[in-house]
Amino acid sequence: MEHISPIFFESLFGFFGLFVLTKVLGKTQIRQLTAFDFISALILGELVGNALYDDGVGIIDIGFAILLWGGLLFVTEIITQKLKGSRSLLEGRPSIIIHQGKLQREVMAKSKLDINQLLHLLRSKDVFSVREVDYAILETDGTVSVLKKTFAQQPTRSDLQLLPEEVSLPIMLINDGEIIKDNLAQINQDRNWLENELKKQEISSYKEVFYAEYKKGENLYVQTL
Template sequence: MQNLMPIFIETLFGFLALFILTKVLGKTQIIQLTAFDFIAALVLGELVGNAIFDDKAGIIEIAFAVLVAGIVLYLTEIITQKYKGTRSLLEGQPSIIIHKGKLIREEMKKNKLDINQLQHLLRSKDVFSISEVEYAILETDGTVSVMKKSIHQTTTKQDFNIAPKTIRLPITLINDGEVLWDNLKEVNLSEGWLEQELTKQEFHSVKEVFYAEWNEGKGELFVLPFTEKET
């Protein structure tokens, strides 16, 4: 029971010290953390955690550990502000993953991003079909900034007194050269229909298709190849 009070005091002090350090450095939103900030947060937490349960470490040791980490973070912020060349190394840089409606697979591979993850990020921006996107940028904090194609921007049906239609989610039918049979069955489409639609778009095999989705509302199959076809 006697050991609990020192742990309580040290934990409370460590929490307050990290909170003050966070305020001083201006890191008020977790979603804005870069990879470097995330690593720094883990290191700070580990330092404070170890100090709390180390019998030989007290408040002074915890304060010193937080102070050193804080100085390193503060100096890093100054360096990235003063020397632009260090920003890409310490903070990372945005990557264009959709350019003029086309997926940039090299950038996706470089950032370890697959189609399912991209779809998730787009849905968080209220974009439910890759075909609606003109540009998409993967930011350094892991979020995606999206610019929709002009035809999908702004104007509402209410502005023109048009009766709303039933909205249906686009269904992924092909992912990385493989047919998703469960999805194909879910929308009551056949393998023959899929082959016919691919032939219309000059694809001779499913293996040539990187991604394909069926948009029932538009009545069209949106297809992206592994490599751009020569024109």
């Protein structure tokens, strides 16, 4: 039971120390954190967590670790505020991954972002089709900001007093030169149909296609490599 008391007081001290540090740094929301901030927070938590169960570490040591690491993070924040040139290095910079309706394959590759991840990010913005997007920007915190094409923006059909239409979910058929066979079967079509659709757009082979999307009642959306 003797070891419980030090752990109790060290945990309390570590808790309030980390709480004060987060308030000083001003990171009030998880989505504000850059990748560097997130990793720094994990490391700081590990430093405090490991110190609690080390008999040779006391409250003074924990306080020093919090102050040192917190000081480094605070100095980093000051540098990024005062020296604009350091922001891209320390915080990163947004990347345009869709430009004028076109997927930017090189930018996506540089950002380690594949089609499936991009579609997931778009769906989180209530965008279910790439063809609805004019511009998409990958932010430094990993989220995506979307500017829809004018036909996909407000007003809604209810604003114009129009009758509702059937809603269909867009389906990816080709990803980086590879046919998604399960999705093709889902729409009750085969490879011959897909190749014929590509030929209508003067594309000789699916291997030339970076992304192809099917939506019921509309032409196949295709972007080549």
